[in-house]
Amino acid sequence: MDGQAKQGSQGGESDMECSDTECFDDYDYYNNDDNEIEQIDPKKTDIEYFSCESLNEEQVERLLNETVELLSNNLQITPSSAKVLLHSHEWDVPAIVRNYKENVSNIRIRTNSAIVPQSQICFRYITCSVCVTTQNSDKFFSLSCSHSFCKDCWMTHFEVQINQGISTGISCMARDCGVLAPEDFVLKHLARTNLREKYQQFTFQDYVKSHPCLRFCPGPNCSIVIYSKEIKAKKAFCSYCKTSFCFKCGIDYHAPTECIIIKKWLTKCADDSETANYISAHTKDCPKCNICIEKNGGCNHMQCYSCKHDFCWMCMGDWKTHGSEYYECSRYRENPNVAYESAHAQAREALKKYLHYYERWENHSKSLKLEEQTLTKLKTRINQKVMSGLGTWIDWQYLFTAAELLAKCRYTLQYTYPYAYYMDPGPRKELFEYQQAQLEAEIENLSWKVERAETTDRGDLENQMDIAEKRRTTLLKDFLDV
Amino acid sequence: MAALPRRIIKETQRLMQEPVPGISAIPDESNARYFHVIVTGPEDSPFEGGLFKLELFLPEDYPMSAPKVRFITKIYHPNIDRLGRICLDILKDKWSPALQIRTVLLSIQALLSAPNPDDPLANDVAELWKVNESEAIRNAKEWTRRYAMDT
Ligand SMILES: [Zn+2]
Ligand SMILES: [Zn+2]
Ligand SMILES: [Zn+2]
Ligand SMILES: [Zn+2]
Numbered sequence: 001m002d003g004q005a006k007q008g009s010q011g012g013e014s015d016m017e018c019s020d021t022e023c024f025d026d027y028d029y030y031n032n033d034d035n036e037i038e039q040i041d042p043k044k045t046d047i048e049y050f051s052c053e054s055l056n057e058e059q060v061e062r063l064l065n066e067t068v069e070l071l072s073n074n075l076q077i078t079p080s081s082a083k084v085l086l087h088s089h090e091w092d093v094p095a096i097v098r099n100y101k102e103n104v105s106n107i108r109i110r111t112n113s114a115i116v117p118q119s120q121i122c123f124r125y126i127t128c129s130v131c132v133t134t135q136n137s138d139k140f141f142s143l144s145c146s147h148s149f150c151k152d153c154w155m156t157h158f159e160v161q162i163n164q165g166i167s168t169g170i171s172c173m174a175r176d177c178g179v180l181a182p183e184d185f186v187l188k189h190l191a192r193t194n195l196r197e198k199y200q201q202f203t204f205q206d207y208v209k210s211h212p213c214l215r216f217c218p219g220p221n222c223s224i225v226i227y228s229k230e231i232k233a234k235k236a237f238c239s240y241c242k243t244s245f246c247f248k249c250g251i252d253y254h255a256p257t258e259c260i261i262i263k264k265w266l267t268k269c270a271d272d273s274e275t276a277n278y279i280s281a282h283t284k285d286c287p288k289c290n291i292c293i294e295k296n297g298g299c300n301h302m303q304c305y306s307c308k309h310d311f312c313w314m315c316m317g318d319w320k321t322h323g324s325e326y327y328e329c330s331r332y333r334e335n336p337n338v339a340y341e342s343a344h345a346q347a348r349e350a351l352k353k354y355l356h357y358y359e360r361w362e363n364h365s366k367s368l369k370l371e372e373q374t375l376t377k378l379k380t381r382i383n384q385k386v387m388s389g390l391g392t393w394i395d396w397q398y399l400f401t402a403a404e405l406l407a408k409c410r411y412t413l414q415y416t417y418p419y420a421y422y423m424d425p426g427p428r429k430e431l432f433e434y435q436q437a438q439l440e441a442e443i444e445n446l447s448w449k450v451e452r453a454e455t456t457d458r459g460d461l462e463n464q465m466d467i468a469e470k471r472r473t474t475l476l477k478d479f480l481d482v
Numbered sequence: 483m484a485a486l487p488r489r490i491i492k493e494t495q496r497l498m499q500e501p502v503p504g505i506s507a508i509p510d511e512s513n514a515r516y517f518h519v520i521v522t523g524p525e526d527s528p529f530e531g532g533l534f535k536l537e538l539f540l541p542e543d544y545p546m547s548a549p550k551v552r553f554i555t556k557i558y559h560p561n562i563d564r565l566g567r568i569c570l571d572i573l574k575d576k577w578s579p580a581l582q583i584r585t586v587l588l589s590i591q592a593l594l595s596a597p598n599p600d601d602p603l604a605n606d607v608a609e610l611w612k613v614n615e616s617e618a619i620r621n622a623k624e625w626t627r628r629y630a631m632d633t
Contacts, residue, residue, distance in 0.1 A: 160546035
């Protein structure tokens, strides 16, 4: 096999797709005309587009072995030793080769038996320092560090380590010796099949975890590994169990917020959960007639069932003031004089600010769940309609598309709140909050219409879908930095 | 019970023949894997003059796994908690089968001479050791006098 040529092309065909997307990104940027969106391949217009593959264990094994073979051919070392190097150097073949050529002596992993000092090869008796048993020297083995121990001690050492879940990290038995035991050395000393299997399972896990382009699918009981050449905070998707997650950090997808920021936010929310608890009320009083109103849909545009007053669930203000030009509900008005206030007042202001963002973050998350329920109910109703001859399945598909889009938009909206919370004040934050407000207004309009889908004009609904998605992509184009 | 491994027999013999200065480790009469240990508080340490009882147990897979060691005498030390558990790297991830009971006991003795509040097990003790060392040392001496001197 030609080592150089194979290098870095583990993904096979996906190469082509990547470069295509790059070319079209620019094209899309200058031709962002509404009418064209539907005709262009979504891959090329979607700034969130991410190319990844769902691999099963066998496919991953093949991918890893290609790299192992490449390195072992290149450096003339055993595949096991190549694995040790790859595992500890993020599978970066060019870097390892460069490193190796610059400083061969630094990389001390070689085939093992060859390195046993000459003196030990001839016939004599030695005492193993671990079991204090004296045996013929042919019962002794060592790693590249030449610390030799008897065969039985190696075996027990490996058994104990593997039972503790350690595999690629098993090192030499000598004190302070960090030389790692390559796979073939370990397997040679393991007699029991179940331990060999366990060992191979553990090493597989370690290899995947150490590989920058591979991620275990976080879906429950899913053994799929997601592969992507592009290591970005984009939405990875498992085509088997349909779980999606952020490819870079592995948790729930969080655009436009960055990985470190979302982590900080989630930690903060967990730490402050007590303070924020009181928010989780499902009922509020109508600001006009004071009748108790329960929120049972996702839409934040509420209408009192008694006095028909339209108001906003978040700020309890009149919904009339929430027209897209004046939408102020998402923005937090910071007290400009807070720096001159007492420490106590500053702490209160900080809490007020956090609660403002937290409340909205939490509320959209709840709305997402409620809208899911709405969709389930809608499905049942449509099913009944179709069964009783009112239209066909295909006639009603647009409604599901609308509900799906609503969920996608609200999801992004939810994740704009941690982003805004950590933003420094200034024109960029103002622009962000302006776009966030626009997005929020259109999402509530869409939600209102989806909840009343059967009585809303289809064209009207589809128009609203377009507007909401356009606001979403505008915000992501300006602020998503991956 | 399985026969005692040669390694344990050898180590025990050597511990009896050439004991570590300031430390006595005596195997239990009924269980050769269980040792009654007494460590003398090192000179120029807040533990000076104290005699600290410990228990040491060699698990089934010793020496592949580290011995289990615990202080029985109460001690005021940032790396030893209320239950007598010891925070020492060679008892955990830095264990090597080439280490011995002797090395472990020497390391514990060294830990008494040089407490390390940056790698704490007893958080309140470590905290005081960092912010007010003289008060912490006073406490350690007080505890030594109260719990580790002949009763
Ligand atoms: Zn070694
Ligand atoms: Zn041995
Ligand atoms: Zn999956
Ligand atoms: Zn992320």
